[in-house]
Amino acid sequence: MTNLDLSKPTSELAPSGTPLLEVDDLHVEFRTRGGVVNAVNGVSYSLAAGETLAILGESGSGKSVSAQAIMGILETPPAVINGGGIWFQGKDMLEMSAEDQRKIRGPGISMIFQDALSSLNPVYSVGFQIGEMFRAHRGLSKKEARKRAIELMDRVRIPAAARRVDDYPHQFSGGMRQRVMIAMAIALDPRILIADEPTTALDVTVQAQVMDLLKDLQGETGMGLILITHDLGVVNEVADNVAVMYAGEIVERGTVDDVFSKPSHPYTEGLMGSVPQVEAKGGRLRPIAGQPPNLARIPSGCPFHPRCARRRLGADAAPGRECATDVPPLRLVVPGREAACHYSEEVLGVPAE
């Protein structure tokens, strides 16, 4: 039985130093008719209040699945969380009851999705859908909830909120719909907001506005932000730390400044190679030669080796560091930087220890 008091600021609940969120060695698989898909294979990270962690990686690398595992909204079956732990403010979410988990969603952790049109229910007004947060978690009346919905719509800068509160999702533009999603997600002042490609479906100018809004909201509330994105420009601009995912694993992790100026994993290097200047707005991930791995049959050794330009096979490899047979663990390469590559020092251009 966990008893989380979400009305108090984080600092009073968790002893200082305890991160808001800790994910440790998370494993998720999908048991399908076609076999087992290993979507997340040992992901670990932590998030502090006010921190922005960007999660980067090709599509299909397990970013959304790991985020949904944290939210506790994976459909089980087919999904199975078959290893690891998720601690929110020091409490193990995987050990608590479904009901306690549910109570965290909204006031504790909340999430916005890529496609706001399909993520909003077409048959209810946006005001109703925002207001639901207050009705379900705070027991407010329908009328009171509607009033709070208008305030929130104002807060996410939807023009003429009072007039538009009873409109339906299809009556809004893409950018405004995403603001509605954001309003819903921040309704209860969550400690953590997970934004899963929040701007991918939007026009470039609107993308920037939505990102600005998220940053401003984070500044006001001090919430931790997990930003899943394809957009290197956005990562560079808003994130503190970055975790690069490949085949359901984190293959590189560090501060944005460090990782972007000098990658230490050939996969990250490949991603960066796509963007001549990282500062360039809207820089997208370059498709790296070769196919993303089939998560039902992840390659032996380093999962990236079939596509890696730096791989060393057979006699070329150092002992115990053969790319096709030896699995490279995520390890500290230089202070503040971890990577899962046998030859990170080489990539980074520092002498091996």
Add this chain to the structure above:
Amino acid sequence: MGRYVARRLLLTIPVLLGASFLIFAMVYALPGDPIRALGGDRPLSPAVIAELRERFNLNDPLYIQYWEYMKNLFQGDLGTDFRGRPVIETIERALPVTVKLAITAVVFEILIGLVAGVLAGIRRNSFFDNVVLVSTTLIVSIPILVLAFFAQLLFGLKLGWFPIAGTNDGLYSYLLPGLVLASGSLAYVARLTRTSLAENLRADYVRTARAKGLPTRTVIVRHTLRNSLIPVVTFIGADIGALLGGAIVTETVFNLPGIGREVFNAIRSQEGAVVVGIVTLMVFFFIFFNLVVDVLYAVLDPRIRYD
């Protein structure tokens, strides 16, 4: 919306005119002489036959007969059958029976079809889901006539649970024929509900509802069922019109004195006025309920706008 409804209602007029003419022509084209058959075992005298043929315009060509019929219709006269009973009285007597039968059938569709579909949709691939799958496949593959006789034989005659025929037992008499009449649609409603629910459960907005921390019941009822039922409700609405066609078989087998049995008998004795009157009424109901469904659709799904 109001203008849309008005336009649709206006459109029913030419449709009804065309339908009535087609039905008229079909009755006209039927082989055999209705008047000669009227006498049964005791043949009527040629003089009587001639007089009756004259009275009912049977010697005129089709378009004249139709013209005469329509002229009377617009004066509120639906004509009489060959025995001189006004068609309007037949309809007034028979319609309540059919309405009760149709309501019984719709209630079965909702109670059994919808509930079975919801349970199967929520517990996909469970034992219950498979039972629904097999039984609905069986039901839709059996013609309603066979099903009607079978139900009558098994539940009426052998087991004696229900009256075999007639309406002597009040509403109870309607249960078995209502179930038979509903069977096909009921199976379809179950399948449609299941599919629609299964589809909606995977919808992004259901994932959002869970991410919002809404209670499971709210996620299922408010954010899944409500959306899933839109196609089901519209199907049931449109099906009410179609049920009237099925009522012809059901009412005849179970000997219920509704408009279905009347029209069946009228076709056999080539009572043109009765057939045209009743079938046109059925067509009207069909069109009407389709219009109701379109309006309902716009009410249930705010994305639908007709103007």
